[in-house]
Amino acid sequence: MQKRVSSALFFGLTWLQVCFVLAEEQTESAVGIFDQAADIGDVGKTGKVLFDSDKSTYSVSGGGANMWFATDALHFASTKTSGDVSIAADIHWPTKDGDPHRKACLIFRQSLSPDSAYADVALHGDGLCSIQYREFDGDTTHEVQSNISSPGRVRLEKRGDYVAMFIGESDDSMRPSGGSFRIQFKEPFHVGLGVCAHNNERIETAVFSNVKLKKGLEKSANTKVECTLETISIASTDRRVLYHSKEHIEAPNWLPNGQTILYNSAGRIFSIPIKGGSPTQIATGTLNRSNNDHGVSPDGKTLVISDQTQSGGSRIYTLPIEGGTPQLITKLAPSYWHGWSPDGKTLAYCASRSGEFDIYTIPVTGGEETRLTRSTGLDDGPDYSPDGKYIYFNSDRSGKMHIWKMNIDGTEQTQITTDEFNNWFPHPSPDGRWIVFLSFAGDVQGHPANKDVSLRLMSLADGKIKTLAKLFGGQGTLNVPSWSPDSRSFAFVSYQQVSQ
Numbered sequence: 001m002q003k004r005v006s007s008a009l010f011f012g013l014t015w016l017q018v019c020f021v022l023a024e025e026q027t028e029s030a031v032g033i034f035d036q037a038a039d040i041g042d043v044g045k046t047g048k049v050l051f052d053s054d055k056s057t058y059s060v061s062g063g064g065a066n067m068w069f070a071t072d073a074l075h076f077a078s079t080k081t082s083g084d085v086s087i088a089a090d091i092h093w094p095t096k097d098g099d100p101h102r103k104a105c106l107i108f109r110q111s112l113s114p115d116s117a118y119a120d121v122a123l124h125g126d127g128l129c130s131i132q133y134r135e136f137d138g139d140t141t142h143e144v145q146s147n148i149s150s151p152g153r154v155r156l157e158k159r160g161d162y163v164a165m166f167i168g169e170s171d172d173s174m175r176p177s178g179g180s181f182r183i184q185f186k187e188p189f190h191v192g193l194g195v196c197a198h199n200n201e202r203i204e205t206a207v208f209s210n211v212k213l214k215k216g217l218e219k220s221a222n223t224k225v226e227c228t229l230e231t232i233s234i235a236s237t238d239r240r241v242l243y244h245s246k247e248h249i250e251a252p253n254w255l256p257n258g259q260t261i262l263y264n265s266a267g268r269i270f271s272i273p274i275k276g277g278s279p280t281q282i283a284t285g286t287l288n289r290s291n292n293d294h295g296v297s298p299d300g301k302t303l304v305i306s307d308q309t310q311s312g313g314s315r316i317y318t319l320p321i322e323g324g325t326p327q328l329i330t331k332l333a334p335s336y337w338h339g340w341s342p343d344g345k346t347l348a349y350c351a352s353r354s355g356e357f358d359i360y361t362i363p364v365t366g367g368e369e370t371r372l373t374r375s376t377g378l379d380d381g382p383d384y385s386p387d388g389k390y391i392y393f394n395s396d397r398s399g400k401m402h403i404w405k406m407n408i409d410g411t412e413q414t415q416i417t418t419d420e421f422n423n424w425f426p427h428p429s430p431d432g433r434w435i436v437f438l439s440f441a442g443d444v445q446g447h448p449a450n451k452d453v454s455l456r457l458m459s460l461a462d463g464k465i466k467t468l469a470k471l472f473g474g475q476g477t478l479n480v481p482s483w484s485p486d487s488r489s490f491a492f493v494s495y496q497q498v499s500q
Helices: 015-029
Strands: 036-040 048-052 057-062 074-081 085-092 103-109 118-124 129-134 142-145 153-159 162-168 189-196 204-215 223-233 239-245 250-254 260-265 268-273 280-282 302-307 315-320 335-340 346-353 356-363 379-384 390-395 402-407 422-428 434-440 451-459 465-473 489-499
Touching: 048 074, 057 074, 057 189, 074 103, 085 103, 085 189, 103 153, 118 153, 129 162, 189 204, 250 489, 302 335, 315 335, 346 379, 356 379, 379 422, 390 422, 402 422
Parallel strands: 142 239, 335 379
Antiparallel strands: 036 074, 048 057, 057 204, 074 189, 085 153, 085 204, 103 118, 103 189, 118 129, 129 142, 153 162, 223 239, 223 489, 250 260, 260 268, 268 280, 302 315, 335 346, 346 356, 379 390, 390 402, 422 434, 434 451, 451 465, 465 489
């Protein structure tokens, strides 16, 4: 417990004596490797930290109603730090009868204010393990849920402006959980251990063992990009990890049945249940160089792919959703599929003809293609509105890459974003209320991989745009339609540079 030195105690003491009192207070408030421990926010019961030096364990007891929305209530043992840092621990709940939403956390926190910006690894009472964060003071809390429950060991790591969680049974078996995000901390900031009871009338205790705090993380010369297939709720902005892979994966499609997601990897198409599990490869005959421009018919029965096995140029093919023999649709290359009309009769795609990339349509059975755009520059990423009246696409004809809209016959082409970003791949929601798209910084050319990007959402009712997530991604993150059938969520791929 921290001592408090009253003004009465100070009265009559020399300055040297006061310094001794303050030094004593600071020493007794230190707990293990942490400089201080204190309650944060409105807690009904006072928390505490007990450090067992023989076992190297911290028993942290905390009250408080929650760490969520715009304010937190918890007990926090912390020290100040700067730069790249990680903290790892084995976390254990000694009792099983506590609130299932109680949280034992590894935390980076800008300040000790209840509304402070923060990022944490939170192990809940029911075993849910997630990364939570508040990007700036007073902002709402966001979450990335891991697909692994009750891991034996967790690590929270900050490198530059990216924060990530690692999970495993020991330090040697730690691996990325997926779902890293971008957040900026001003230096110095706090790092430490925290517990929130999720019930302001209770105290909950968690035991943190084998705690390791590493400052000044070295930059490895040997890194590899790992991939995470995720879903995000547009209402809460909460993210959920569906699948993490060391192999490169791209461009999810959410099937109309609501139960399955497709993606491409190493030239093949895979399916995975929305509840998680092992991916299954879809047979595509002799085609084995499918890229990230693929999708599903409105009735969910047919798969469309863009593949460059034949003569090296991407062409569009259709085949049964369960796999089979592909049927060639576009004879000319390169052609990159992006949209399927709601009536199931027409495909929209980006194609280069005579060195100019434009938007084209073609009957789903093949035949003659129709050119819809003729402006100098790149027109790409066409996708139909759910009522079949419009096609949304991205174009750099105005100097930056922006989102545009046109009638399905190519008339009345209108720019609908005008900000400082380069905006790519607009996808209207099935209910027609939203468009989700991918944004790069204004100085980024094209849609390259491994860049700082944002997933952004536009309301079609008023044109207002909000940022749903900031992540490491780009090419492969959101190329094709990936909305859930109920328009509440969509799927995407995030990337993470991992030291080897």
